[in-house]
Amino acid sequence: MGSYLLRRVLLMVPVLLGTTFVIYAAVYALPGDPVQALAGPDHMVTPAAAAAIKAHYHLGDPFLVQYWHYLVGLLHGDFGIDLNNTPVSAVIEASWPVTVKLALMTWVIEAVVGVALGFLAALRAGRATDIAVLGGSSLILGVPYFITAYVAQVFLGVKLGWFPVSGTDDGWPLSYLVPALCLALLGVPEISRLTRASILENLGADFVDTATAKGLSRARVLVRHVLRTSLIPVVSMLGTNLGYLLSGTILIEGIFNLPGLGYQVFQSVQQHDGPTVVGISTLLVLVFLLVNLVVDLLYGVLDPRIRLD
Amino acid sequence: MTATTDKTPADAGHPLARFPGYDPAAPPLEVTDLRVAFADRPGRPGSGSVVVDGVSYRTEAGRTLAVVGESGCGKSLTARAVMGILPAGAQVTGGSVRLHGIDLLGLDRRALARIRGRHISMVFQDALSALNPVLPVGFQIAEVFRAHGDLTRRQAERQAVRMLDRVRIPEAARRAGHYPHQFSGGMRQRVMIAMALALNPEVVIADEPTTALDVTVQAQIMELLADLQAEHSVSLVLISHDMGIVANAADRVVVMYAGRVAEQAPAEDLYGRPAHPYTRALLDAIPRRGSRGRPLNVLQGAPPDPADPPQGCSFGPRCALAGENCRTAPPLHAVAPHHASACHHWKEVAGR
Numbered sequence: 001m002g003s004y005l006l007r008r009v010l011l012m013v014p015v016l017l018g019t020t021f022v023i024y025a026a027v028y029a030l031p032g033d034p035v036q037a038l039a040g041p042d043h044m045v046t047p048a049a050a051a052a053i054k055a056h057y058h059l060g061d062p063f064l065v066q067y068w069h070y071l072v073g074l075l076h077g078d079f080g081i082d083l084n085n086t087p088v089s090a091v092i093e094a095s096w097p098v099t100v101k102l103a104l105m106t107w108v109i110e111a112v113v114g115v116a117l118g119f120l121a122a123l124r125a126g127r128a129t130d131i132a133v134l135g136g137s138s139l140i141l142g143v144p145y146f147i148t149a150y151v152a153q154v155f156l157g158v159k160l161g162w163f164p165v166s167g168t169d170d171g172w173p174l175s176y177l178v179p180a181l182c183l184a185l186l187g188v189p190e191i192s193r194l195t196r197a198s199i200l201e202n203l204g205a206d207f208v209d210t211a212t213a214k215g216l217s218r219a220r221v222l223v224r225h226v227l228r229t230s231l232i233p234v235v236s237m238l239g240t241n242l243g244y245l246l247s248g249t250i251l252i253e254g255i256f257n258l259p260g261l262g263y264q265v266f267q268s269v270q271q272h273d274g275p276t277v278v279g280i281s282t283l284l285v286l287v288f289l290l291v292n293l294v295v296d297l298l299y300g301v302l303d304p305r306i307r308l309d
Numbered sequence: 310m311t312a313t314t315d316k317t318p319a320d321a322g323h324p325l326a327r328f329p330g331y332d333p334a335a336p337p338l339e340v341t342d343l344r345v346a347f348a349d350r351p352g353r354p355g356s357g358s359v360v361v362d363g364v365s366y367r368t369e370a371g372r373t374l375a376v377v378g379e380s381g382c383g384k385s386l387t388a389r390a391v392m393g394i395l396p397a398g399a400q401v402t403g404g405s406v407r408l409h410g411i412d413l414l415g416l417d418r419r420a421l422a423r424i425r426g427r428h429i430s431m432v433f434q435d436a437l438s439a440l441n442p443v444l445p446v447g448f449q450i451a452e453v454f455r456a457h458g459d460l461t462r463r464q465a466e467r468q469a470v471r472m473l474d475r476v477r478i479p480e481a482a483r484r485a486g487h488y489p490h491q492f493s494g495g496m497r498q499r500v501m502i503a504m505a506l507a508l509n510p511e512v513v514i515a516d517e518p519t520t521a522l523d524v525t526v527q528a529q530i531m532e533l534l535a536d537l538q539a540e541h542s543v544s545l546v547l548i549s550h551d552m553g554i555v556a557n558a559a560d561r562v563v564v565m566y567a568g569r570v571a572e573q574a575p576a577e578d579l580y581g582r583p584a585h586p587y588t589r590a591l592l593d594a595i596p597r598r599g600s601r602g603r604p605l606n607v608l609q610g611a612p613p614d615p616a617d618p619p620q621g622c623s624f625g626p627r628c629a630l631a632g633e634n635c636r637t638a639p640p641l642h643a644v645a646p647h648h649a650s651a652c653h654h655w656k657e658v659a660g661r
Contacts, residue, residue, distance in 0.1 A: 204396075206439040209439070210439045212394050215453070225441055305490050
């Protein structure tokens with residue numbers, strides 16, 4: 001177990017190096033002049049000022065030297081300074097709570113609704129409830145979620161006025177409810193289908209007959225033996241989904257104007273703000289890797305047959 | 310019918326006395342004319358087939374009744390119908406199952422749950438798949454105690470350890486925390502037995518309890534079952550296709566073929582004087598000392614397809630004695646007291 005953990009953590013190092021390198025290179029390759037972007041399109045930049053800025057940001061150095069400077073800073077916990085002269089770490093600090101709140105809220109909705117629907121569909125397999133869940137899932141998956149998001153925004157926010165249209169002025173949970181629901185729509189069909197399949201598989205298992213033959217009540221058989229065993233693959237998928245949610249809510253944060261990490265990345269890409277893009281992306285990769293590690297460790301706890309070594 | 314009015318006070322205190330029909334003098338388990346069929350859904354394979362067709366047997370306290378027959382003869386389905394755990398699609402279409410007079414098929418789900426595991430229990434064939442892979446074995450045994458009594462979790466777990474000890478699992482207290490995959494096949498079957506015998510039920514059905522085990526472990530398990538049976542005079546229904554095991558363990562034998570009882574007799578009668586050609590074929594197929602080098606008398610052919618049963622005697626197509634009169638289904642002929650054979654030619658077979 002200990003050596004497994006160490007190996008997994010050590011494996012993260014090359015992955016992180018690789019991803020930062022790729023992201024850094026991608027930002028470096030973006031067309032446009034960062035100095036001009038910094039000054040704004042209407043300002044003339046004197047050659048002396050441009051040179052000073054270039055020197056300050058190491059912009060004149062070869063690519064690999066720039067990357068090296070960045071990496072050394074990162075290892076010291078320094079995410080660098082963005083083009084507005086704010087430390088990137090300050091940007092991250094201001095925006096991560098928004099993303100975490102949105103991600104967790106989405107995740108809880110996904111888990112509760114997905115598992116409940118899957119459980120219901122499995123118990124009524126082949127009957128109306130099951131078919132309704134399947135039909136609903138297919139319909140939701142068929143519509144791109146940014147369309148759902150815009151429709152929800154217009155309908156629930158503008159027309160009915162039940163929820164804030166955008167921004168975080170109304171705080172948690174009100175401002176996050178509609179965005180979280182829209183995001184969860186993406187995960188619910190997935191989770192419910194997996195839960196249904198897994199439960200159906202276990203409903204016919206021999207150990208379920210054993211549990212019934214022991215004289216356990218139907219509810220206890222279903223919860224303790226069927227659901228408990230069926231949730232193992234579901235937990236794994238939920239974990240991976242949390243990783244995605246924490247690292248990739250760019251579109252929804254953009255649509256609903258929530259100043260989270262995804263929103264900041266989106267803005268920075270438009271402004272050619274390399275340090276912010278690379279810094280936040282690196283952080284998101286790290287979070288994703290850590291969440292996956294936790295899921296794998298959890299798997300070993302949920303299924304005693306799996307040995308982590 | 311009220312169960313308590315005409316009973317002595319001792320009987321009224323019996324936990325089964327609260328169920329209608331309870332009669333302490335009735336056989337522990339009595340199956341009468343039981344029929345099981347798969348639901349008729351056109352287009353589905355096997356739909357509408359009658360897989361158990363009028364099976365009757367009864368058990369005695371402290372005795373072992375063996376049910377033998379080839380795979381697919383309906384011996385396991387009969388047992389599952391008794392326990393109320395038929396596979397999806399199969400259903401009881403007739404007959405009755407009585408436990409000390411209580412009609413199990415007439416009970417609702419909750420009443421049945423109070424009887425299952427407490428008064429009648431089952432040892433399954435493959436303990437690895439019959440035990441929940443993600444729960445410790447101690448917990449799974451403790452569940453029986455908690456389902457049928459007001460024990461705390463702690464007390465139930467202690468009882469579970471006691472049971473593991475009773476089925477001779479070494480270091481029971483430590484092993485209780487282990488999962489099924491951490492046990493050997495024989496030890497797993499002991500866990501199953503511990504679970505089935507936890508509350509000293511009146512009837513235990515053991516469905517091929519030793520099939521997945523090697524021969525020395527088989528002997529140990531059968532010995533353990535016999536010991537535990539003797540301790541509490543359990544009525545054991547042993548389902549098997551191994552005539553050798555049955556010869557050692559059974560007091561009475563029911564031979565099943567194609568969903569019906571072919572022959573039923575006390576064990577020594579059945580082995581000494583079989584009165585059904587199918588029974589004889591089963592006995593002839595047992596390897597014996599001196600049979601080395603000679604081919605075994607293996608019964609040729611396969612049992613009939615339940616979706617398309619032959620007319621008359623279902624064994625007819627494989628029977629050397631089959632004649633004109635076998636076009637009609639044979640009734641059970643009394644060969645001797647307590648010995649019956651469903652064969653028109655039983656006299657020929659028995660008198661060879």
